[in-house]
Amino acid sequence: MKASKNSPVPSLLDYPRPSVAVDTAVLTVADGALRVLLVRRGEEHHRGEWALPGTFLRERERLADAVLRCLREKAGISGRVPRQLHVFDDPERDDRGWVLSVAHVDVVPLAELEDALKSDGVRLASVSGEPELTAELPYGHAEIVAKAVGWLRAVYAEAPDPGALLDEPFTLKDLRDLHEVVAGTSLMRDTFRRFMEPQLAGTGQMSDGTRGRPSRLWRRARQ
Missing domain, CATH: 3.90.79.10 (Nucleoside Triphosphate Pyrophosphohydrolase)
Known part of the structure; x- marks a missing residue:
C-alpha cells in the first residue's frame, strides 16, 4: 500500500x-x-x-x-x-x-x-x-x-609473532614455543621452520647456549 x-x-x-x-x-x-x-x-x-x-x-x-x-x-x-x-x-x-x-x-x-x-x-x-x-x-x-x-x-598461523610478544633477537625454538602457546597445540618443528624462516632476518649472532645448544638468533623481517 x-x-x-x-x-x-x-x-x-x-x-x-x-x-x-x-x-x-x-x-x-x-x-x-x-x-x-x-x-x-x-x-x-x-x-x-x-x-x-x-x-x-x-x-x-x-x-x-x-x-x-x-x-x-x-x-x-x-x-x-x-x-x-x-x-x-x-x-x-x-x-x-x-x-x-x-x-x-x-x-x-x-x-x-x-x-x-x-x-x-x-x-x-x-x-x-x-x-x-x-x-x-x-x-x-x-x-x-x-x-x-x-x-x-x-x-x-601466517607470520612470525606479528604481535611482537617476543623480545628480539630470538631463536627459532623461542618462536615456535610462543606460536604453540597461541595455537594451543604443538607444531611440527621442520614444517614450522620452513614456513617461518623466509619471513625472518638473521642477526649473524648465536644464542649463549644457557638453554641448550647455541642457536642462530633472528629478528622479524621488516616489511
Missing part, C-alpha cells in the same frame, strides 16, 4: 536505535599460557564482576577514541592502537537493553602490562585454563574473547 502524498515523511528519530558500546580483548602470553586482560567492574550493574574493559560511546565520540578512553580509565593502559574486531548485535547480550558492541582486540607484550596489573582491579585470565571464569563474563564477553582468540590464531 502506497503512502499518500500528505503522509509525513519518517524521520530517523522515529526508528528505535540501540546504544553502542566498545569492548576490548587485550591478549598477551604469560606463564606459558595465552591470557586476556579483565577489569573488575565498578559500575552499579554487575558491580564487582570481572569483564573486558568496555564503555558506552559518548555523543559524537569516535569508536577509536572511546576504546582508548576506556583502556586508560579502566585498565591504566595507554599508547596502544587496538584494531576493530567484530560487531556483536545479539539483542539479548545485555539485560539493560538493546546494546551493540563494537569489539576491538589488541596484542600486548606482558612487560607493557606490568603497571596496569599492579591494580587489584585488573587481572589476567587464561583463555583455556579458566573456563569457569571466561564463560561467566557478562554482556556476552566470552563470545568476544573467543572471537579475538580465533583472530589471533589465524594471524599467527
Whole structure:
C-alpha cells in the first residue's frame, strides 16, 4: 500500500536505535599460557564482576577514541592502537537493553602490562585454563574473547609473532614455543621452520647456549 502524498515523511528519530558500546580483548602470553586482560567492574550493574574493559560511546565520540578512553580509565593502559574486531548485535547480550558492541582486540607484550596489573582491579585470565571464569563474563564477553582468540590464531598461523610478544633477537625454538602457546597445540618443528624462516632476518649472532645448544638468533623481517 502506497503512502499518500500528505503522509509525513519518517524521520530517523522515529526508528528505535540501540546504544553502542566498545569492548576490548587485550591478549598477551604469560606463564606459558595465552591470557586476556579483565577489569573488575565498578559500575552499579554487575558491580564487582570481572569483564573486558568496555564503555558506552559518548555523543559524537569516535569508536577509536572511546576504546582508548576506556583502556586508560579502566585498565591504566595507554599508547596502544587496538584494531576493530567484530560487531556483536545479539539483542539479548545485555539485560539493560538493546546494546551493540563494537569489539576491538589488541596484542600486548606482558612487560607493557606490568603497571596496569599492579591494580587489584585488573587481572589476567587464561583463555583455556579458566573456563569457569571466561564463560561467566557478562554482556556476552566470552563470545568476544573467543572471537579475538580465533583472530589471533589465524594471524599467527601466517607470520612470525606479528604481535611482537617476543623480545628480539630470538631463536627459532623461542618462536615456535610462543606460536604453540597461541595455537594451543604443538607444531611440527621442520614444517614450522620452513614456513617461518623466509619471513625472518638473521642477526649473524648465536644464542649463549644457557638453554641448550647455541642457536642462530633472528629478528622479524621488516616489511
